[in-house]
Amino acid sequence: MSAHLQPTGSAYFIAKETERPEIHTLSVLVDNEPGVLARVIGLFSGRGYNIESLTVSETEHEKHLSRITIVTRGTPHVLEQIKHQLERIVPVHRVVDLSVRAGELGQDKPLARELALVKVSGTGDARVEALRLAEAFRANVIDANTEHFIFEITGKVSKIEQFIAIMQPLGLVEVCRTGVAAMNRGPQGM
Numbered sequence: 001m002s003a004h005l006q007p008t009g010s011a012y013f014i015a016k017e018t019e020r021p022e023i024h025t026l027s028v029l030v031d032n033e034p035g036v037l038a039r040v041i042g043l044f045s046g047r048g049y050n051i052e053s054l055t056v057s058e059t060e061h062e063k064h065l066s067r068i069t070i071v072t073r074g075t076p077h078v079l080e081q082i083k084h085q086l087e088r089i090v091p092v093h094r095v096v097d098l099s100v101r102a103g104e105l106g107q108d109k110p111l112a113r114e115l116a117l118v119k120v121s122g123t124g125d126a127r128v129e130a131l132r133l134a135e136a137f138r139a140n141v142i143d144a145n146t147e148h149f150i151f152e153i154t155g156k157v158s159k160i161e162q163f164i165a166i167m168q169p170l171g172l173v174e175v176c177r178t179g180v181a182a183m184n185r186g187p188q189g190m
Contacts, residue, residue, distance in 0.1 A: 019075035023052070024099040025110055025182045026083065027190050031091035032058045032066040039089050040068060049074065049082055053114075053157075055179040065093065067190075071112075071180050094190060101184050112182040116160045121148040122171030130170040137163050148173065 030036045037056055044051050053071035058064070072082065079097065086095045098110035118139070120130045123146075130149060134141065139153035148171075153163050157180060164175055183190070 019077055021073050021075055022079070022099070023071060023073050024079050024097055025112060025180065026070045026072065026086070027096045027098050027182065028068040028070065028086055028092060029094040029190060030066050030068060030089075031093070032064045033091060036066070036089075036091045037068065039091075040070075040086065043085055043089065044070075044072070044082075047085070049078070053179040055181055069180055069182050071182075096190050098182050098184055105184060105186055107185055110182045110184045112157065112180045113154060114157050114160050114180050115152065115154045115178040116164070117142070117176045118151045118153060118164060118167055118172070119148060119174040120151065120167050120171045121173045123147070126170045130167060133163075133166055133170075137166075139163065 028040065030040070041051070041054075043049075049072055051070055051072055053069070055069045056066055059067040072079070074082065083095050083097055086092055102108065102110045122130060127149075131141070134149070134151050134153075137153060137159065138155075139151040141149055142152045143150040151163075151167075153160060160177065164172065
């Protein structure tokens with residue numbers, strides 16, 4: 001093999017050179033039991049796949065099922081491999097590529113939202129401006145004193161990113177994000 005075709009330790013190497021990486025949102029229904037998340041994450045890290053966002057929560061208490069929402073990037077070939085490998089993990093009940101499903105339903109992409117807590121410290125004009133911008137973004141003040149605000153903001157990932165960028169010069173101190181929660185439009189479930 002030539003030098004530019006050497007394996008990199010990443011599954012991205014397998015992709016055809018003509019395919020372009022895409023961002024996809026996967027929804028994985030699993031048994032809520034110890035070690036399942038570690039196995040799912042191990043599949044990604046062991047093959048060199050990157051997880052851009054990861055959220056997990058029990059969604060069906062009676063059945064002890066959890067939903068894992070994973071945002072990842074790869075070529076269509078790599079994304080299909082990821083989906084098939086996830087399906088082979090024993091406690092996985094179902095894997096749905098919400099991005100592909102959205103296309104099948106004639107939609108651009110799945111509905112996706114994120115929550116962030118954003119701490120901004122400042123006084124004077126910077127403080128007034130941070131509060132004004134937070135109101136424009138519909139961010140709620142959930143904690144405040146004379147030296148800081150903690151805002152809670154929910155929305156599309158792009159809205160969260162924009163809010164954080166705007167708060168940076170106004171005294172951004174800390175950000176905590178939940179990761180993406182997503183589902184497709186329409187009456188059918190996952």
